[in-house]
Amino acid sequence: MRSDAIPLAPVPLTADEAETMLQRQIKKHHVAIILLHWFNAATWILEVATGAALISSRLFRVAPDWYLAIVNGLFGTRGNLLRFHVALGLVWIGVFLVYGIFGFRTYLRGEVLKKEIALDRDDVRWLVVRALRILGRSDEALPLQGVYNAGQKLFSMVVYAMLPVVMVTGVIMAFRLFSPWVVGWAVVLHFGAVGAVVAGLVIHVYMGAVFPEEKPAFFSMFTGSVNELFAYNHHFKWWREMKTEQLAWDRQREPAAEIARPETPAGGEGDAQEPST
Amino acid sequence: MARYAMVTDLRKCVACQACTVACSAEWAVPAGHARTHVRTTPLAGSFPNLTSSPVVGQCNQCDHPPCVEPCPSGATYQDAGGIVRVDTDVCIGCGFCVDACPYEARFINPRTKKVDKCDFCRPRIERGEVPACVATCTAHAKYFGDLEDRNSEVSRLVFRDGARRMETRTVAVGPNVFYLGRPEHLDLVLSSYPPRPPRLLTAGAAWTRLLKPLVLAMVGMTFAGQAVAFFTQLHKGEGDFEE
Ligand code: SF4
Ligand code: SF4
Numbered sequence: 001m002r003s004d005a006i007p008l009a010p011v012p013l014t015a016d017e018a019e020t021m022l023q024r025q026i027k028k029h030h031v032a033i034i035l036l037h038w039f040n041a042a043t044w045i046l047e048v049a050t051g052a053a054l055i056s057s058r059l060f061r062v063a064p065d066w067y068l069a070i071v072n073g074l075f076g077t078r079g080n081l082l083r084f085h086v087a088l089g090l091v092w093i094g095v096f097l098v099y100g101i102f103g104f105r106t107y108l109r110g111e112v113l114k115k116e117i118a119l120d121r122d123d124v125r126w127l128v129v130r131a132l133r134i135l136g137r138s139d140e141a142l143p144l145q146g147v148y149n150a151g152q153k154l155f156s157m158v159v160y161a162m163l164p165v166v167m168v169t170g171v172i173m174a175f176r177l178f179s180p181w182v183v184g185w186a187v188v189l190h191f192g193a194v195g196a197v198v199a200g201l202v203i204h205v206y207m208g209a210v211f212p213e214e215k216p217a218f219f220s221m222f223t224g225s226v227n228e229l230f231a232y233n234h235h236f237k238w239w240r241e242m243k244t245e246q247l248a249w250d251r252q253r254e255p256a257a258e259i260a261r262p263e264t265p266a267g268g269e270g271d272a273q274e275p276s277t
Numbered sequence: 278m279a280r281y282a283m284v285t286d287l288r289k290c291v292a293c294q295a296c297t298v299a300c301s302a303e304w305a306v307p308a309g310h311a312r313t314h315v316r317t318t319p320l321a322g323s324f325p326n327l328t329s330s331p332v333v334g335q336c337n338q339c340d341h342p343p344c345v346e347p348c349p350s351g352a353t354y355q356d357a358g359g360i361v362r363v364d365t366d367v368c369i370g371c372g373f374c375v376d377a378c379p380y381e382a383r384f385i386n387p388r389t390k391k392v393d394k395c396d397f398c399r400p401r402i403e404r405g406e407v408p409a410c411v412a413t414c415t416a417h418a419k420y421f422g423d424l425e426d427r428n429s430e431v432s433r434l435v436f437r438d439g440a441r442r443m444e445t446r447t448v449a450v451g452p453n454v455f456y457l458g459r460p461e462h463l464d465l466v467l468s469s470y471p472p473r474p475p476r477l478l479t480a481g482a483a484w485t486r487l488l489k490p491l492v493l494a495m496v497g498m499t500f501a502g503q504a505v506a507f508f509t510q511l512h513k514g515e516g517d518f519e520e
Binding site for chain 1: 345346347348349350351352364366367369370371372373375385390391477478480481483484485488489491492493495496498499500502503505506507509
């Protein structure tokens with residue numbers, strides 16, 4: 001098989017090909033990322049729940065009286081509630097620092113960030129088409145996506161921009177650093193940054209837990225892998241990249257192997273490929 | 278329920294600062310700050326008929342305390358005796374309440390970095406004692422008690438002798454520290470140190486007017502968006518989404 005035998009755009013699959021691909025799992029997330037994801041999810045639930053109960057002033061609060069009563073009841077005193085919120089927040093920051101230090105080269109390199117959060121032209125188009133399709137206004141096929149789709153990238157951008165704000169303002173408040181003026185602004189920014197993430201989370205959680213189309217992505221947050229068919233249909237650019245890499249690897253290891261590799265869909269049929277325009 | 282109040286007789290006050298010292302000792306207030314203070318008004322009138330008055334100021338435990346609402350964490354609250362208190366466990370030292378108080382009765386304690394102010398020596402009241410400043414006043418110019426008890430000394434001074442609140446037409450938040458004195462002296466006190474209208478710091482205003490509506494709108498919009506997605510999907514049926 002020649003490397004150009006990997007199609008540039010998805011081609012219709014036969015039932016057999018689809019079935020084979022459905023059975024084959026490909027790795028998407030490291031164990032470390034899965035653990036971090038669920039630790040993060042649990043922390044966010046607890047922090048948002050306690051944080052909303054901490055804002056008790058009528059001027060600023062977002063939660064109703066009965067909610068404040070329940071949460072305050074659970075913690076006994078408001079002092080305990082605040083201490084819990086702060087302690088958990090500090091643990092969370094600690095875990096992220098460890099992740100940042102040890103995972104810096106793996107996850108926070110420029111090229112990784114570019115691949116995982118920067119929007120390209122296809123992504124922008126994807127956002128438009130996705131929205132139109134949801135509204136039932138378009139049947140246009142979604143533009144091809146990399147390892148993360150544009151919605152996920154957009155959410156990552158919000159998260160990457162807001163997390164440092166949440167952390168820094170949180171630490172300022174926890175230790176009442178600098179002056180009361182700074183602390184005052186820290187409370188406000190903390191609220192705003194968390195609000196932006198929560199707005200994104202509404203969609204993120206819905207897409208992950210409810211939207212049937214994204215089910216394999218949801219389960220990949222437990223197993224670490226998605227089936228190849230899902231990658232092919234939803235993250236074609238990523239699928240293609242992996243196939244290319246695999247091919248290069250195989251060829252290096254066993255040059256003869258490229259002669260017979262029937263399991264690649266459209267394998268060997270160079271004429272089946274359609275240039276993506 | 279009790280309604281605690283304090284009356285200061287400015288005719289008796291000799292501005293000796295004994296109350297300030299006793300208060301600072303009782304509450305270990307760091308130097309440079311005070312829960313209660315004694316000031317003297319500038320001179321008024323024309324020579325040789327000059328006059329001035331001492332003023333003893335502190336938190337007034339207002340009936341409608343403007344410092345409560347701007348406190349985001351609920352650290353500042355009014356207790357059952359009408360005393361406005363600070364739960365230092367929850368205070369985050371943001372200073373919103375400091376700016377809100379018309380009497381400048383609050384400060385951020387530099388040691389704890391949390392807010393500090395007079396609470397009529399609540400622990401002493403609970404032990405059946407009077408506040409430290411009242412106990413110490415060398416001139417016996419201070420009275421403390423329950424306004425709702427019509428036989429109390431403070432009730433008599435307020436309801437019979439006409440002790441006055443230092444409030445103006447524009448700032449009337451119901452202070453519960455009353456003053457006795459010659460009317461012209463009390464007028465001088467009020468005109469020298471009038472309560473200023475409660476303020477909300479820019480950060481607080483940005484929160485209520487900008488950020489809170491913005492956050493609610495953002496969350497509301499994403500929620501509405503996904504509701505639309507959900508119903509379109511129901512309408513189309515799941516078949517469309519099979520791989
Ligand atoms: S005097 Fe100031 S601090 Fe005291 S209750 Fe009134 S507004 Fe609050
Ligand atoms: S500084 Fe004042 S407004 Fe801020 S949390 Fe403390 S008591 Fe509340």
